[in-house]
Structure formats: structure tokens, C-alpha cells
Amino acid sequence: MTAEIGHYALVLALLLALIQGVLPIAGVRLRDSVLAGTGEPLAIAQFGFVAVSFTALTACYVTSDFSVFNVFQNSHSEMPLLYKFTSVWGNHEGSMLLWVLILAFFGALVALFGGNLPATLRANVLGVQAWIAISFLLFVLLTSNPFVRLAQVPLEGRDLNPLLQDIGLALHPPFLYLGYVGFSIAFAFAVAALIEGRIDAAWARWVRPWTLAAWIFLTLGIALGSYWAYYELGWGGWWFWDPVENASFLPWLSGTALLHSAVVMEKREALKVWTILLAILTFSLSLVGTFLVRSGVLTSVHAFATDPARGVFILAILIVFIGGALALYAWRAPLLRQGGVFAPISREGALVFNNLFLTAACATVFIGTLYPLALEALTGDKISVGAPFFNATFVPLALPLLFATPFGPLLAWKRGDLYGAAQRLTAAFAIAVLVAAATAALTTGGPILAPFAIGLAVFVMAGALTDLVERTQLLRQRWPVAWRRAAGLPRSAFGTALAHFALGVTLIGIVGESYFTAERISTIRPGDTIAISGYRISFEGLVARQGANYREVSGRLSVRRDGDLIGILTPGKRTYPARGNSTSEAALLTRGFSQIYVSLGDPNPDGSAAMRIYHKPMVLLIWLGALLMAVGGLLSLSDRRLRVGAPKPARKPALQPAQ
């Protein structure tokens, strides 16, 4: 019964979305405020029904109802309860339902908190949002129905892919989807503005919190995915330039550009047409990402089922929305053009610099991700584009952008003083040079690039602090004055500084991991000791144990430094009988920001085992930086100016909302 309720609720949500796709937009056209106001209750009700549907599927999983095909395929009665929950979205159908749930959730948020939007804009936004919902609800119902029943009820399920039985999976997809789908709001705002043919600084102000929220989630989602791959795949890598990873990175890059260009639009009424385009492109890239992952066109470590019906369906969604939005853009954007042109050396100029490099970097990642697909379709040649390509294209574009980051906030609007900004950054630059020199001295014989990159990271961090020091006049005024100035600063200033600072933090982590990782791969016997980066790791033997739904063989290793025992590591190899496959469970020992990483290879009959042992200096900074970026985003989001919203333009009386 539960599955049928879920299915039925989803159909009802589709019907509501269909009405929501027509009435509010028609209301705006007909200048009928009652019709235009139907969007809000419809969006909230639509969310309610999708939520019922999602809850129903979750209930099927928690009660291990194997008569539901999806549950049978992806669950097991002995699986821990947590993973019964997370396997709801650990499969194609369930994760698409989660996608739709989050889409409806954002629609409902606009309906609930969009009170300060002009009624016409709100109606159009909800109308556009409904069309996205319609297409994905149809996708779920027609090609990926999670509620299909089996005629003969199996006694036991086939278990969730063991790689996915992990807390990382519990959090990664929802965050990623909150990011992906959150950008649909920016998209809906852009299309609504094009429909209205009117856009102003206030538009940027309304769009920015939504974009920022989506960006925060996407940042966290990518970081979680990266950390999950790092400890779960057992290779010690944190980013593989895998097409599926790129699929999440593309909207992040263009979303970051969008955040910055929206600032210019809000403050200076410039870059309007560009900002609209970025809003469309960012969600388009989210759709492309969904297509790449969900259609199975890729061969990647994220092995995925191939079902042409789904691929073609998402491709159709892609073409309709991206093509439609861009066509609308080509038609209506010329009407919007009234942005000012500004001096190249100014805050606006710096933000344009940011946008140029971010979009160029985004384009190179896009080409590297899709070129193999295009080439295979055209010539049949199969190629793989991996890390070397992205190191040769993305990195050279990212470096100047990072170097420019501290300058941006120090330049004034309208006309900046580059020389003055450089002067104020002298101290930051000096610190960076010192740290780079110290790094070079301490790591003699190491790669030449590493000290430079560390120096760059320190420059970015010190530059971000310089901005705060300058704004509070910390070094020129007495403490109380500086304190009062700090208290008077908008939170977004701290948010910006923190997010920029975090870029440097992540860069240090990347450099530490890429250049200074020590690695030992060898077969070791019980009693053997391996020395790595000043640690002595002794292998004490293998232990077998039985888990809830798996068997595990794990190695026991003691880690010593200067003779003191500092930890025990137990890397394991698990076999899941339900699916007959196995996973490596790496063991991690954290020391400061560095980690010792051990993963177990095949154990031999004589008790010895092959092991990968790494010392990864500073590796945690990669994800700590991402976390700080997200906190910076949150600080900005909590800024009063964004919460209060833009000054309300006088509404046309005919379009007063119904309630």
C-alpha cells in the first residue's frame, strides 16, 4: 500500500505542477492578480505531495519491503538502519526522486519567503520552476519509477553496493543536489526576467541569496564527495578529474562566476546581460551534469547503468531547457541592454577579470569532459582525457586568478588604484615570499613549483586578511576604534575575506598532497616495520571478523614516532556475500592537518599482505578550505542587506497578491 501511496502522490504532484506551470504565468499576462497568486499555494502543495512520495519510498526501505523492485535491488534486511535510509537515494530511481524533492523544496521556499518580490516576478519564477518540475516528474514517472512492484516477493534483497554503504554517501548526494537544483532558482529568475523584459539592480539582490545558498551546498557536496573518494576508494586520491566529478565542478565554477557578477549588477547596474547568461549557463551545466551521471553515457569509475530511454529523455529535457532559455535570451536580451561601461582598473574590472578566468577555466573543463564523448561519436576513436590535460589547461588559468584574488576587494568601485592596492599588499607579498623561501629551504631537492604554489597560497590568505585589516584600520587606530569599525562592517565583508582566505587554505592542502606525499607500496609480513616520513609503522598481523552484512579481514598496524606509540591502524578488506564484491577500507591516522593512510591489498596465505602506506602532509586542508568557503558563504548569506532584500518598488495595484 505504501508504495502505491507514494506513486499516487507523485502523479498528483505532477498534476499540480502542470497547473502551476500555466496559471501564474497566464495571470501575469492577463493582469489577473488572483491567477498570478495561485503559484504560491500550488508550489507548497506540490512540495507536500513530493514529500509524501519520498517518505513512502523511505518507509518501504526502512521496513525492507522487498516486494518493491527498487528496494529488492538496493537493500538488505541485515543492513544497518542508517544505510537503509541512505540507500533510498543510493540508486538511480531514488536519487532522481530526491532531485525532484529538492526542486519542489526550493519552489516552496520561493513561495514562502518570496514575499518581498514583485508579484509578477514571483509568479513568473514559480511558473518557470513548475516547468522544470514537470519535466523531471515525468522523467521519474515514465522512465525511473521507484515504486514498481514485483509479482513474486523475494525473501531477501540484493544489498546496496558496498562502496555506497558509508556515511559519506549519506550526505554527499543531498548536498550536491541542493547545489545543483538550487541553481534552478537563479535560472527561473533569469527566465522570468527575460519574460518580463525588465531587469534591474534589485533583481540581482533577490537572486544572490538563492545563488549563494546553492553555491554553499554545492561546495560542501563536492568536498564531501572528494573526501569520500579519498578514504573509500583506497587509492588515496582526492580528485581524479573523472567526468562525474567534473560534472559537479562545472556548475561550481560558473556558479562562482555568477555570485561575483551579480555583485557588479547589484552595486553598479552593469553586466546585466552577462549575469542573466551566467544564471542560465550555471543551471544548464547542472542539467548537463545530471545528464552525464544519470544517462550512463560515460565510462568512469562511477560505473553506471545504461538505459537509452533515460538518456534520451534527459537529453530532451536538456535541449528544451537550455535551448529554450538561450533562444529566449537571444530574443529578449537586447531589450535589457543598458548597463554602464566602467574603468578596467576598478572593483568592477576585477570582478570581470574573475569572471573571465572562471568561465575560461570552466570551458576548458567542459571541453576535457565532453571531448572524448564527441570524438567517439564522430570517429569511433576512444580516448581518455585525464589529469595531465586538466593540469595543462585548468591550472594555468587558475593561477593568475588566485594571484589576482587579494587585489579585487582592495580596489574601489568605479575607479580603483592598482598601485595603492599593491602597496597595501606589500606586507602580504613579503610574508608569501618568506614562506616560499622557507619551504624551498626545508624541502631541498623537492619540486620547484611547490614553494611557488605555497607562496601563492600564503599570498591569497594574507591578502584576504589585509582586506579586513585595511577596512578596520587595525594597525592605524587604537583597538576600540578598530573594534567599532569591525562591528560596523557588513557580514558579507567577513564572508568574502573568509572565502578568499579559504582558497589559500585549500591550495596549501593541494600542494602538500600533490608534491610532498610519501608512498610505500610493499608486501609486508607480521613483525615487519616500515619507515615513512619519520614514522615507524609495524605490522602486527591479520584479524578476521564478521560484520552485519559483510566479512572483513583487517590488518593491525602500530604507528610510532620517536619510540612512542601514537596510534593503531586497522585497514580492512570487506567481502559482501549478497553481491559477491569487496571493498577496501582504508585506515587513517590524523596528525595535525596531515594524515597517515594505509590501505590493504590482497592478504597472502602465509599471513603477509600487500599494503599501500602514504604520509600525506596537509591533506586535510583541502577539505577544511572547502568548509571555510562554505562558512564564508553562510556569513555573507546572513548579511542583513540580503535578508532584508531590496527596497520594494511600488507594486501595480492590479497585481496585488491575493492574500
Added chain:
Amino acid sequence: MAMTRKQRRLILIGSGLSVLALAALLVLTALKDSIVFFNSPTDIVEKQVKPGSRIRIGGLVQPGSVVRNNLDARFDVTDGKTAIQVSYRGILPDLFREGQGIVAEGVLTDSRGFVADTVLAKHDENYMPKEVADALKKQGHWKDDYGRKPRDGEGPK
């Protein structure tokens, strides 16, 4: 030295174009140097792929061919028609076993030998790497069993 509107616009467009040109240049250079072609064992023999070039090969691990000595492993990768001997030093992936489809990346030493630095086996025991499936189909060694539809649920990432 206030710039005219026209000059400002020129600078904006000029810098946009130069960043685009830079990106295009980087992409073209990188595409020439750093992409890796995939070949089946038969391709290697028929196309006479030059030794020393970095490529990917894929196929099934020939049953009975795996020789392990501590971290060193040797095994044959076959598409049913031709076999190439692959040597690899390191830990083989969890799902590596005889009869399993794999992809190896490395350097061809001579017409029948390959030194791999990366070996990928896919995470699902039913899953066949796409290149391997195509190569096997081409050689007529495709069994329906290989093509059994992989189960959904390899994760939304």
C-alpha cells in the same frame, strides 16, 4: 587620464578575447600532448601501435595467465583474438580476477608486451568497461552473460 567609453569597451572586449585565446591555446596544446588512446589487443597488432607510446588497453584477464610475485604481477589481457602480456607493480584493484574485464594504462614495450602503471577494474562485478565490451563484440567473443544489465545503483556521484 579618463578613458573614453569607447576605449573602455575596447579594453573589456580585448581582455575577454585574449583570455579566450589563451584558454583555446592551452586546450589545443593539451589535446595534442596529454590524451591517451584506448586500444584493444587486436588494435595494437593491427594498427601497429608504436612501442613507447602511452596508451590504454582493455580486455579480459586471460584465465590461468596471472603470475604474482609479491607486488609484481604479470597477466595476459585478451579480446579473444589477440593477447598482450601486461606487467604491473603494485596493488591490483579489489575486483581484479581472472576472466574479469579490465583497463590498463601504461606504455607498450614491444608488439606483445605492455608495462602498466594503472590497472582499473570496475566496481561492480557485473559491470564491463564500455571499451572492453565494444572490443569483445568486435571480435565476436561477446557472451550475453557479460552484457547482463548491470544493476542500477552505482551511486549518484
